[in-house]
Amino acid sequence: DTEVTQTPKHLVMGMTNKKSLKCEQHMGHRAMYWYKQKAKKPPELMFVYSYEKLSINESVPSRFSPECPNSSLLNLHLHALQPEDSALYLCASSQATSGVSYEQYFGPGTRLTVT
Amino acid sequence: GIQVEQSPPDLILQEGANSTLRCNFSDSVNNLQWFHQNPWGQLINLFYIPSGTKQNGRLSATTVATERYSLLYISSSQTTDSGVYFCAVTYSPAYGSWGKLQFGAGTQVVVTP
Numbered sequence: 618d619t620e621v622t623q624t625p626k627h628l629v630m631g632m633t634n635k636k637s638l639k640c641e642q643h644m645g646h647r648a649m650y651w652y653k654q655k656a657k658k659p660p661e662l663m664f665v666y667s668y669e670k671l672s673i674n675e676s677v678p679s680r681f682s683p684e685c686p687n688s689s690l691l692n693l694h695l696h697a698l699q700p701e702d703s704a705l706y707l708c709a710s711s712q713a714t715s716g717v718s719y720e721q722y723f724g725p726g727t728r729l730t731v732t
Numbered sequence: 733g734i735q736v737e738q739s740p741p742d743l744i745l746q747e748g749a750n751s752t753l754r755c756n757f758s759d760s761v762n763n764l765q766w767f768h769q770n771p772w773g774q775l776i777n778l779f780y781i782p783s784g785t786k787q788n789g790r791l792s793a794t795t796v797a798t799e800r801y802s803l804l805y806i807s808s809s810q811t812t813d814s815g816v817y818f819c820a821v822t823y824s825p826a827y828g829s830w831g832k833l834q835f836g837a838g839t840q841v842v843v844t845p
Contacts, residue, residue: 650833659818659835660775673832705773709833720765721820721833723775 620644621724623708629730632698638727640691640708648672648713649691650721651683654705666691667713698731705729734759734823738836745809745843753804753839755819762822764795765833766804769816778804778817809843816840 621642630636640649648667652660665673666685680702682694691708705726712719735758745751755764766778779786779793781802786793790809795802806813816838823832 654773659820659838662832707773707775720763720777720780722777723767726773726775728773 621708621710621722623706623724623727625727626725627728627730629732630695630698631732632700634698635694635696637695638693638706638708638729640693640724641689642710642722642724643689644710644722645688646710646712646722647688648711648719649685650709650711651691651693652707652709652723654707654726656704660707664693695729698729700731703729703731734761734821734834736819736821736834736836738817738819738839740839741837742840743842745806745813745841747809747811747843747845749809749843750805750807751809751841753806753817753819753841755802755804755836757800757802757819757821759800759823761797764802764822765820766793766802767818767820768813769818769838771815775818806841809841811843811845814841814843 624639651663654660662675663677664683669685680697684692707726708724709721711721737756739754763782767775769775781793781795783795783797790807792805818838820833820835
C-alpha cells in the first residue's frame with residue numbers, strides 16, 4: 618500500500634485562529650515531509666523529519682510549527698497565519714537510508730484558505 | 733542549487749495523439765521522479781527513474797543521467813491525462829541532505845476530446 622492520507626481536505630481559518638493539519642502513512646517509511654504549493658507553481662519543501670527528528674527547516678516562519686509524534690504521523694500546527702499563506706499543503710514520505718535518496722509518495726493535500 | 737527545466741510549459745493535445753515531455757537538470761542527481769498532478773491537486777507517482785527506461789501502460793520514461801535529461805512519453809492520450817506533469821530530482825545540497833526533492837516548473841497538458 619503506497620498511501621499517504623491527509624486531513625482535513627479543506628480548511629478555512631482566520632488570522633487569529635490556531636489549527637492543525639494531519640498526515641499519516643503506514644508504509645513503514647522513516648522520512649516525512651511538508652511541502653507548500655501555490656497556484657500554478659511547483660511544490661516547495663518546508664520541513665523534513667527523519668526518524669521522528671526534525672532534519673531540515675527551509676527557513677519557514679515560526680507561525681508554522683511541525684510535529685512528528687511517531688513514525689507514522691506528522692502534524693503541522695498553524696497559528697496567526699497571513700492571507701499569503703493560503704495554499705495547498707502537501708505531505709510526503711519516503712524510506713530513509715543514510716546517504717541514499719528514495720522515492721517520495723505524496724498525500725492528497727489540504728487546501729488552506731486564510732481569511 | 734540544482735536547476736530543473738521542463739519543456740514545453742504548455743501542451744494541448746487531441747485525444748489519441750502522442751507526445752514527449754522533457755526534463756533537463758544542471759548537475760548530478762541521486763534520483764529522478766515523474767509526477768502527474770490531477771485537477772484536484774493529488775500528486776501521482778508515475779516513474780522513479782534515476783537512469784534507464786521504464787514503461788507503464790501508455791506511459792514510458794527514459795533518463796540519460798550522463799547527459800542530464802529525462803523524457804516522458806505519453807501515447808494514445810486520453811482526457812484523463814490532463815493535468816500538470818512534474819519532473820523532480822533528488823540531490824545532496826551542501827548540508828548533506830538526502831531528501832531534497834527539487835521540482836521543475838511543470839508542463840500543463842490539456843487533452844481535448
